[in-house]
Amino acid sequence: MTLGAEEELHLIDLESLHLSGRAPQLLSKLPGEFYSAEIQRTTVETNTAVVRTLSELRAELLRLRKGIIDIADPAGLGIAAVGTAPRSKFADFELTTTGRYGRMQEQYRVLVDEQLICGTQIHVGVSDRELAVDIAQRVSRDLPALLALSASSPFWNGHDTGYSSIRTLVWQRWPSAGATGPMGSAAEYDELLDDLIASGVIADAKMAYFDVRPSSHAPTLELRVCDACPLVDDAVLIAGLFRASVRSAELDVEAGRTYRPLPAPLHRAAIWQAARGGLAGELLEGAQHPRPTPAATAVRNLVGRLRPQLEELGDWDDVNELVEQVLARGNSADRQRAAFAERGQLDDVMRLVIDETQGLAGGPTPSGPALRGYPARAGDEAIGLGSQPRPAYRAITEFFRESAPSTIATRQKRRxxxxxxxxxxxxxxxxxxxxxxxxxxxxxxxxxxxxxxxxxxxxxxxxxxxxxxxxxxxxxxxxxxxxxxxxxxxxxxxxxxxxxxxxxxxxxxxxxxxxxxxxxxxxxxxxxxxxxxxxxxxxxxxxxxxxxxxxxxxxxxxxxxxxxxxxxxxxxxxxxxxxxxxxxxxxxxxxxxxxxxxxxxxxxxxxxxxxxxxxxxxxxxxxxxxxxxxxxxxxxxxxxxxxxxxxxxxxxxxxxxxxxxxxxxxxxxxxxxxxxxxxxxxxxxxxxxxxxxxxxxxxxxPTYRTSDAAERRIVLERVGELVTKPVDGYGGNGVLIGPSASAAAVASRRAEIADNPGNWVAQEVxxxxxxxxxxxxxxxxxxxxxxxxxxxxxxxxxxxxxxxxxxxxxxxxxxxxxxxxxxxxxxxxxxxxxxxxxxxxx
Incomplete structure (x- = not known):
């Protein structure tokens, strides 16, 4: 149950805030044992030493980041540990000039040209390869939550994609990405690799880009679904949860508990859902019949389920504290969007991710006191992550914080x-x-x-x-x-x-x-x-x-x-x-x-x-x-x-x-x-x-016209999920919000639409x-x-x-x-x- 991590880090020109292709120059000054090249010249990869505790892993990640910063800063460069650099564009791609990478670009074309992405890979020591193949399948249900915690790539090609992790969608285009499907043994897994290589679709075992895989170069099980995390503590949290998930699966194997894998389309749907909403949306939760669950609830459920293993590994206190911190402050995608919302400037987002990557493990100290007792939510316009007032509201919220209840009551009476x-x-x-x-x-x-x-x-x-x-x-x-x-x-x-x-x-x-x-x-x-x-x-x-x-x-x-x-x-x-x-x-x-x-x-x-x-x-x-x-x-x-x-x-x-x-x-x-x-x-x-x-x-x-027969069928099936309105209504009259309506009200509205389809429209909630x-x-x-x-x-x-x-x-x-x-x-x-x-x- 040893730990290790590989981090891919974008190189950023600190003046222009664009990607910089100067990785070869930096790597020539760094020890090859811990630093290596990636397919793009704008990225440096770090490889930690093998450690046994989360504290040691945190120290290793900070040490390796500092090693790059010390070389990069005099050259006017910074680093950003995010799935995509917010200002990156397709034209920024520069291929690292090796024969292997040259062959990959020739074979995969646009798949290589769009690889301006960075991930965090976590390694957990599992020396028995047979056991590693079995565990790799069993931990798959925990991957969406880990991806949601890491999501750090909402911006792509200069625009907000609507996803928390667009890196996931880019990565999954590789022919060898995703889940392996059921594997009965290590021999069967190795046979799969041999067949993929023989097909010519991949060149070698290192190109088996599965969500979780037995490492091609170490006796470990490797997690590959996560975005790079600007805050070191987010990466440490993911490592702690993944190790506990591996241990839980190992115990199930030892106890002879059967495992029924999630059908591949459902697993893919769960990964997509996590990439779409991150921690601000819902995750699919459930071993056999996954259903949407608020992301925070799903993450807390995962931590609760893995508590025995976390306590066994000595990680419970750290993980429990770190998970509440990230749920309060949001993942990197949430923080990036909050930074962009202030002025609409991607430069602000770039500075944020650079500062977080190069700063303290747990992120910067909050700018002011949190608004305690306020039930903060992802979509609140005034109170942001960690219950911190957004900049435009700091003076306003401080005014109300300092006002006595009697003063407020007097003001309301005067109003x-x-x-x-x-x-x-x-x-x-x-x-x-x-x-x-x-x-x-x-x-x-x-x-x-x-x-x-x-x-x-x-x-x-x-x-x-x-x-x-x-x-x-x-x-x-x-x-x-x-x-x-x-x-x-x-x-x-x-x-x-x-x-x-x-x-x-x-x-x-x-x-x-x-x-x-x-x-x-x-x-x-x-x-x-x-x-x-x-x-x-x-x-x-x-x-x-x-x-x-x-x-x-x-x-x-x-x-x-x-x-x-x-x-x-x-x-x-x-x-x-x-x-x-x-x-x-x-x-x-x-x-x-x-x-x-x-x-x-x-x-x-x-x-x-x-x-x-x-x-x-x-x-x-x-x-x-x-x-x-x-x-x-x-x-x-x-x-x-x-x-x-x-x-x-x-x-x-x-x-x-x-x-x-x-x-x-x-x-x-x-x-x-x-x-x-x-x-x-x-x-x-x-x-x-x-x-x-x-x-x-x-x-x-999104709005449905019930006068259209095809759209009417959709609406009649989903009245309980939609908002339905009369076409000539006003003032909220006649509006039915399906999810909060009674079964009787939904049935009545369904009948009204069927009787007079031209009188209604339906909208997504x-x-x-x-x-x-x-x-x-x-x-x-x-x-x-x-x-x-x-x-x-x-x-x-x-x-x-x-x-x-x-x-x-x-x-x-x-x-x-x-x-x-x-x-x-x-x-x-x-x-x-x-x-x-x-x-x-x-």
Whole structure:
């Protein structure tokens, strides 16, 4: 049960932070007993001496890393022990010039050219080869957890791959990678190697790149699935667990316990799942019928199962402590993504992995105290790994940490009083409800805001082009991009919209609902094109915070949301000609009456109902003053065409006639509902490609159209796993989240979809990000979404901009439905734009 390790280390130019192919020069100055070349000139491999304890292995790994650092640093080089160097690109590959490696490149071509990857191999002494072959198969069920702990390669070719270990997928392309399949004896294993070599597919036994194999050059069993680990302690943890797994299998062999191997496809699936999610996702757990299990639970289960062997080997205390540390701080993939999220710079990630590789075995000392008692999770936006506040939230969390519960309670009382005094409310079912704002703000960094601006600007332009086209030439239908019956039969289609001027902006104000998954990626959940609300509420949230929490530290570059009022006015005025701008409301009974009044007051709009308008000489005018109306901003609860006066006059129809003649501009025109119908949401990526000849910059949530027979079958089988929604629903009404619904509710929804398939869509459940929220005087995570508003004056790149505000909505306790009418609330959203420090006083 001796231990040893081989580490593959990337060489990094410390100035450019790119890979450096200077391994031969370094190796000429290092002892060949412990250091060797790899297939790529950008990598050095270390080989530890044989040791017996985890402490000795830690010391060996640190010693060998220091040996390289001492030679590399004067040459301006550093080392990074990660599966892939975050800034590496395919063009960085440089072949080490030996005959063996030259032959491999000639034979395997692209497989060799993409080998900019590094792993950690752990050796456990098993002197009996027959026993080693048997054990190699028995430990296979523990490999996914070990891979998840080591995962350190989320970035590949300069992009986030969506995997925690993309190295695993690159490595598994080799013809001799993966599991061996059942092996009855060492002779059978050796026969397999001989046949592989005789086939010409591999050149020698060293190319048997199995997940676990008897070493080709030492009396050991070798683990080969793991990524290189920047923190030495992560490698030590994996070594301790692997040795215990080997010992457990050895005891089973000695006791004559039978072993039933996992079918090869299931083993491959388990390895893939670990590579995909690492510690932030789920692992497949179970000896015969693996099922998804939260990664942290699966890892703790493994440690618990191996405890007798860990105690026997004297490793229990070390492993138990190390596993809790890595589960708290995350694996390297988690830490790399957290570093990238701050500024969107791969250089930051490169510096992180170099510093960790060249630093202390357990990593750097935390920058501040952990937020103890907060149930941290992978997808929390404010509290990161190890319960450490993320940089943008350090001052905020420190403020609440130092605030007494009585102080918080006083602030919450003042919040409620302020909202009531200022009339900030929304209407549900004819009843006014208070607009509840949590006192912990949400921060959107300047990097995140720039990414959203580009992606949502693109999406808004495509939607506007679609609306103009579908109500005129209908090229998108004639070219087969969208089936005509998917457009003309949706509830949002309005025949009268075809009469409006072809060049008029139809959706000058678009609202987008976004969510973030647990890996930090933004997804567009819904498009709101008819009359999206929330602008006034976003401003009110900031005013409330300024009144109640004036001493809460603000970041530099904080954008003033009140700027949105002027932006709204400019956008609405740009569409009209002579006259005033009117916000046409359904009146005091409207659910958004507060917003209507606030927008009119602050954006210098005339607030009017149908009774306040008149039609004279082919113009819309204000009845009392006779002033001509240039723009009608429609904020109606119903359709304009159905609008009548108190005398029964068809006011809406007359307005449409005037708009068709170009004498009044209808902002958020009739018929826009065709673009935010949830069944049409699926086509937006295709609209971006069709109209803009671009790829979507922001992804949508995977969505199924139940009107399609093939997709309907999938949905009917998976109603309990999906989110199902009515195509014309709003405010969370009619939404069923399958995993949290009762069997009866799932059965009922399945019947509803089968009876009226065109009325529904289904979406995959997104593991929404969370945010600290005050509850009972303490912070707890709640799921959040984000509503962002785009203002359009045309279809060019310079004709769209995001409003200087966003509205964060949060779900109720334990809920995924993020809507105030369903028990949630809102947060002040702090958009940071450091380019505006001068104008905002930041």
């Amino acid at each position: 409620d009083e302020w909202a009531e005094q200022n009339g900030v409310a929304f209407r549900v079912g004819g009843v006014d409800r208070p607009f509840e704002v949590d006192l912990v703000p949400r921060v959107i960094t300047d990097y995140e805001w720039s990414e959203l601006s580009a992606g949502l600007g693109q999406r808004a332009r495509a939607i506007e082009l679609f609306l103009r086209d579908v109500y005129s030439d209908a090229r998108v239908l004639n070219d087969g991009i969208i089936p005509a019956d998917q457009v003309h039969t949706v509830p949002g289609w309005r025949d009268e919209a075809s009469r409006l001027p072809a060049d008029a902006v139809r959706a000058p104000i678009i609202g987008f609902d976004l969510v973030r998954n647990e890996f930090g990626g933004w997804r567009v959940l819904e498009d709101n094109v008819r009359n999206p609300s929330g602008i006034a509420y976003g401003v009110a949230a900031r005013e409330l915070m300024d009144a109640v929490m004036p001493d809460l530290p603000r970041p530099d570059g904080l954008v003033d949301p009140a700027r949105a009022f002027a932006e709204l006015r400019e956008t609405l005025a740009a569409g009209g000609r002579d006259g005033t701008v009117v916000l046409l409301t359904s009146g005091r009974e409207s659910a958004a009456w507060y917003e209507h009044r606030r927008l009119a007051d602050e954006a210098d709009l005339v607030l009017a109902e149908a009774k306040d308008l008149d039609m004279r000489d082919g113009r819309v005018v204000l009845r009392d003053s006779g002033e001509q109306v240039a723009t009608l901003y429609l904020r109606l609860d119903g359709e304009l065409a159905d609008l009548t006066g108190s005398d029964g006059r068809m006011i809406g129809a007359e307005i449409i006639d005037i708009a068709a003649a170009g004498a009044v501009f209808l902002a958020n025109a009739p018929g826009n509902g065709v673009a935010d119908d949830k069944a049409l949401y699926c086509y937006v990526p295709e609209l971006i490609a069709y109209y803009l000849k671009e790829r979507p910059l922001l992804e949508s949530v 997104v593991a929404l990000s969370s945010h600290p929220t005050l509850s009972g005087g303490r912070l707890e995570p709640r799921h959040v979404d984000l509503r962002v508003f785009a203002f359009l004056t045309g279809t060019g790149e310079g004709d769209v901009r995001l409003a200087d505000l966003a509205l964060t909505r949060m779900a109720g306790p334990g809920s995924l439905v993020v809507n105030s009418s369903r028990g949630g609330g809102a947060k002040d959203t702090w958009i940071v734009d450091n380019g505006r420090k001068a104008e905002t006083g930041g």
